[in-house]
Amino acid sequence: MRTxxxxxxxLLAVAHPTNSFNQGAxxxxxxxxxxxxxxxxxxxxxxxxxxxxxxxxxxxxxxxATVPPKAGKxxxxxxxxxxxxxxxxxxxxxxxxPEPFGLVSEELAPFSDNIKELVETDNPVLxxxxxxxxxxxxxxxxxxxxxxxxxxxxxxxxxxxxTEMYMKQAQLGxxxxxxxxxxxxxxxxxxxxxxxxxxxAVHKMYSNKVAVLAGDYLLARASVLLAKLECVNVVQxxxxxxxxxxxxxxxxxxxxxxxxxxxxxxxxxxxxxTASLICDACKSCAILGGHGINSDITLAAEKFGYHLGLAYxxxxxxLDFTGTSEVLGKPAMADVSLGLATAPVLYAAQDSRELxxxxxxxxxxxxxxxxxxxxxMDTDGVVRAQQxxxxxxQSAVDAxxxxxxxxxxxxxxxxxxVVLTRSS
Ligand code: FPP
Ligand code: MG
Numbered sequence: 001m002r003t004x005x006x007x008x009x010x011l012l013a014v015a016h017p018t019n020s021f022n023q024g025a026x027x028x029x030x031x032x033x034x035x036x037x038x039x040x041x042x043x044x045x046x047x048x049x050x051x052x053x054x055x056x057x058x059x060x061x062x063x064x065a066t067v068p069p070k071a072g073k074x075x076x077x078x079x080x081x082x083x084x085x086x087x088x089x090x091x092x093x094x095x096x097x098p099e100p101f102g103l104v105s106e107e108l109a110p111f112s113d114n115i116k117e118l119v120e121t122d123n124p125v126l127x128x129x130x131x132x133x134x135x136x137x138x139x140x141x142x143x144x145x146x147x148x149x150x151x152x153x154x155x156x157x158x159x160x161x162x163t164e165m166y167m168k169q170a171q172l173g174x175x176x177x178x179x180x181x182x183x184x185x186x187x188x189x190x191x192x193x194x195x196x197x198x199x200x201a202v203h204k205m206y207s208n209k210v211a212v213l214a215g216d217y218l219l220a221r222a223s224v225l226l227a228k229l230e231c232v233n234v235v236q237x238x239x240x241x242x243x244x245x246x247x248x249x250x251x252x253x254x255x256x257x258x259x260x261x262x263x264x265x266x267x268x269x270x271x272x273x274t275a276s277l278i279c280d281a282c283k284s285c286a287i288l289g290g291h292g293i294n295s296d297i298t299l300a301a302e303k304f305g306y307h308l309g310l311a312y313x314x315x316x317x318x319l320d321f322t323g324t325s326e327v328l329g330k331p332a333m334a335d336v337s338l339g340l341a342t343a344p345v346l347y348a349a350q351d352s353r354e355l356x357x358x359x360x361x362x363x364x365x366x367x368x369x370x371x372x373x374x375x376x377m378d379t380d381g382v383v384r385a386q387q388x389x390x391x392x393x394q395s396a397v398d399a400x401x402x403x404x405x406x407x408x409x410x411x412x413x414x415x416x417x418v419v420l421t422r423s424s
Pocket of ligand 2: 187188191193
């Protein structure tokens with residue numbers, strides 16, 4: 001009973017933060033100090049407990065928002081000539097580490113099975129709907145894999161398996177996946193998407209009502225599990241991730257016409273909608289691993305999650321233009337049909353000014369979507385969006401360099417490649 005009331009109090013406290021969204025980097029007490037590879041020594045302390053004081057949570061976007069240096073015309077032409085700027089970047093990285101999914105798949109398996117039990121309810125329809133993406137169409141388990149790898153990376157070379165800390169970190173991975181799946185089920189209702197992960201969306205299989213309830217139910221179960229971690233700081237951080245997801249969705253739906261043209265608005269929205277959950281899960285993972293909230297290790301974990309999350313969303317937005325529905329397992333060209341301007345189209349509009357009114361009217365007139373597609377393909381919109389994703393991938397790798405050397409650190413570097421080169 002005590003844990004449930006703690007989570008409710010925690011969730012209420014962060015649902016309407018008075019201090020979260022108006023603080024700029026200048027007012028943030030946090031400073032990120034770059035360190036040499038392997039410099040910090042990992043000294044795990046006791047697992048964080050219930051007695052932590054309330055946090056002053058500043059969204060990572062306000063701390064880490066940076067843009068890549070502007071490429072000159074010459075560099076842009078050079079980049080556009082290349083087959084793939086992404087593959088060149090990948091070739092330059094140290095990809096000698098273990099395959100990331102393989103490194104933790106065995107350890108992840110019992111937790112994945114456990115999720116199905118956790119979301120069991122007395123109502124068979126709700127139960128089936130909530131379990132759907134944990135059974136047949138479970139996806140890559142990208143988020144739990146990141147959390148498990150981060151748990152190892154923040155422990156350095158210490159053997160952390162079988163410790164209470166590690167169990168809690170693995171549970172955090174489960175919680176993160178449950179929140180993610182809940183958000184996808186709701187997102188497909190909002191976007192009226194028929195397919196997800198190569199199959200029918202939950203609302204198409206059942207109904208909107210069942211899909212909304214199934215998402216709510218997953219969220220509720222995730223909240224109870226979060227409380228059971230018995231770490232108030234982590235409850236606050238993960239609750240603020242929920243707040244951010246909704247904030248991002250609202251930014252997307254409610255953007256003013258002028259906002260739709262702004263790259264900074266797009267990036268901020270992408271942070272709230274996608275990167276915040278990965279970023280907050282990585283930060284929480286370091287805290288559960290016994291690291292201080294403002295320690296170099298925790299900040300490096302947070303920064304990694306922030307940049308990887310943004311790279312992930314930018315690649316997702318590129319694939320919306322370049323991928324096919326069959327490969328993606330969800331509708332292609334969905335963003336433009338939903339009226340959304342993402343990185344490739346925003347870059348294309350910088351060269352083709354006729355795109356600007358089209359973006360502002362949310363591609364509503366006949367022929368708008370086709371015009372947008374053609375201009376993105378005719379300009380270097382995709383290459384420049386790839387370069388933006390690369391900037392964030394490089395920043396994610398730089399953040400990892402502040403963690404002690406380990407196999408998990410190298411596996412996380414390889415994970416940035418997976419993010420950049422994925423086709424679905
Ligand atoms: C996919 O975006 C959607 C998200 C990343 C987040 C959606 C968030 C909500 C619906 C807010 C509610 C949150 C919870 C926790 C229930 P997309 O539409 O760009 O990607 P897609 O192409 O995969 O659909
Ligand atoms: Mg969607």
